[in-house]
Amino acid sequence: MWLPLPAPPPPKLSIELAARLGCGLIVAPFAAAMSFGGLKQVADLYNETASKHGQKPGRLMCSYFTHFADTKEQEMAQRARQIRYYKECVIPAFRVIRRPRRRATTISSTSSTGCTRSRPRT
Numbered sequence: 001m002w003l004p005l006p007a008p009p010p011p012k013l014s015i016e017l018a019a020r021l022g023c024g025l026i027v028a029p030f031a032a033a034m035s036f037g038g039l040k041q042v043a044d045l046y047n048e049t050a051s052k053h054g055q056k057p058g059r060l061m062c063s064y065f066t067h068f069a070d071t072k073e074q075e076m077a078q079r080a081r082q083i084r085y086y087k088e089c090v091i092p093a094f095r096v097i098r099r100p101r102r103r104a105t106t107i108s109s110t111s112s113t114g115c116t117r118s119r120p121r122t
Contacts, residue, residue, distance in 0.1 A: 011035045015042060019049035024058035030090070 011031065018025045025046055032042045043060055050057040065082060069075035 012045065015046050016049045019046045019055060019057065020053045022050065022055040022058060024060065026061045026063050028063050 012035075015025060017023075025042075027039065027042050029039055032039050036042050036045070039062070046060065047057045067075075067078040067082070069078060
């Protein structure tokens with residue numbers, strides 16, 4: 001018998017829950033840009049919600065992918081896994097953004113960070 005898992009809560013609910021409980025928050029910058037327009041908008045929502053509920057805002061942190069390798073083979077294997085993640089998870093997430101102008105802005109702001117390289121440097 002197959003039972004579907006419940007969908008995760010929308011990002012806004014997670015941010016508001018953390019703020020109401022006075023918990024800190026870890027945010028993926030790429031997801032923040034896709035869902036809210038940027039990290040500032042997430043921080044504003046979090047801080048405003050915490051204040052509204054009488055909580056002192058906790059610490060806000062960003063998560064990033066970092067990889068270390070001892071050999072070229074390990075580096076290339078990890079790079080392949082990261083590219084697979086983007087192909088299977090990140091790119092499909094763009095398809096749910098229904099406003100093309102917002103998608104273009106997100107891609108532009110992501111590109112401005114210099115993180116557009118998907119091939120190893122030679």
